[in-house]
Amino acid sequence: MLEDKDCGLLVFENTTEVIRAENVLKAEGCEIRLMGPPPEIQSGCDLVIVFPLMEKLNILRALTDRGVSPIDVVPVSSPLLHPVDLFQVKDYGAYLMVRAANMKLCVDKNSRRIVNISGGGCPDVPYLAYEMVGKSIGEAPSPRKIGHTLCGYALDLAFEEIKRRCLPS
């Protein structure tokens, strides 16, 4: 893994654009990670993409070709924030709940149907609940694809973890 001093930050208009850019760059095989921005560029509900500065031209070209350009590219100048990567799991017998950061997702273990989504504070949480609750974890849309905020991103972490635990590998 590259050290921060060798990296730059891609800053986007919103979290939706960050996720789109991440998908483009991962498909291109680029070595990137999602992190929290340093205080000087925080505006609210933020994620940034950390990339190797040596790859700047290739990365910007790939993003421009796919119509998802950053609003700014800056060097890493202060410590970055790491997204939570710990999960808390609660087994209710017939139901299993996974918590990632502030988001909780609960499934019926037998049918693998999502029965509840709770927690969070950004406006896409009720939207994601509307789109996902009642569907099986194999069929429900991914929060990564239809969410727009950090709460949506956290819900995606819980969703992937519950799929890992409940779907056959």
Add this chain to the structure above:
Amino acid sequence: MLAVIGTYPRKDFPLVFGKIAMEDERICIQGERIPVNRGTPALMAAALRTAEALGQPAPFGYLVGDIGQGKGSRLLYDHLTHNLPQTGFSTLTFHYLQPIVHWHDRVLSAIERISKRPVLIADAGYMYMAKMSGHAPAYDLFTPDVGELAFLADEKAPHPLYTRGFILHEENKVPDLINRAYANKNASRFLLVKGVKDYVANREGILGIIENPVTEALEAIGGTGDTLTGLVSALIESGIEISEAALIGAHANRLAGFLANPTPATQVMEIIRQIPKALPEALDSRRGRK
């Protein structure tokens, strides 16, 4: 009058504002009929049922469509910035809104121009933003769960997703996390922390703990935190002191959950239906303890 401010998860839902009513278990504002699943409509429904049980006027509601892209939230922020100073609300409860710090600061500035300062309550995204902006002490009540309390306690985290791992959000750490949130000026005048036990605290320490009845399934049910904030908002508006309202509201929310006999698959409307039965019991219980 109490005003509840938040979003509804439909992209094309217009900005509506007016007195909240309920018909067929749907929230009604300005002719729009909104189902109560979770989020701000659940908070509004709980506040309305509580106000009715207390013989108080129906709350006022502001609602706009937003699915996380922030467009509706910006429209609502702009409306509030221009119109709040002319209102006479005595309690304002802010809820699911896109966290955008500069809009928060403009709305707070508009609130300061209201002739008599209202009680300010923040939950969900608005609470995140109040902390991120550095203005948490301007609020009277935050209603975090234990994970969100860890976020308030972490002076570096701009969102719960970035809460640092060494600040553990475990139930037995709640008193430490409360102290840390106050020490860093990231807490409101009072805190109501939702969890296995509900804690009511201020800068001096923990004022009360509500831990019964215990209904484990409630943690999984989307909207149970929203109903709690609605209950407490309406209790405060009725004239009950903030910490007392938080203790009564926490007990009433637990009772409503218990009476619904829920599983983790229960939907929040089933709990809201129990508020008229749960609230008098919580009020009686509190009177009995004094």
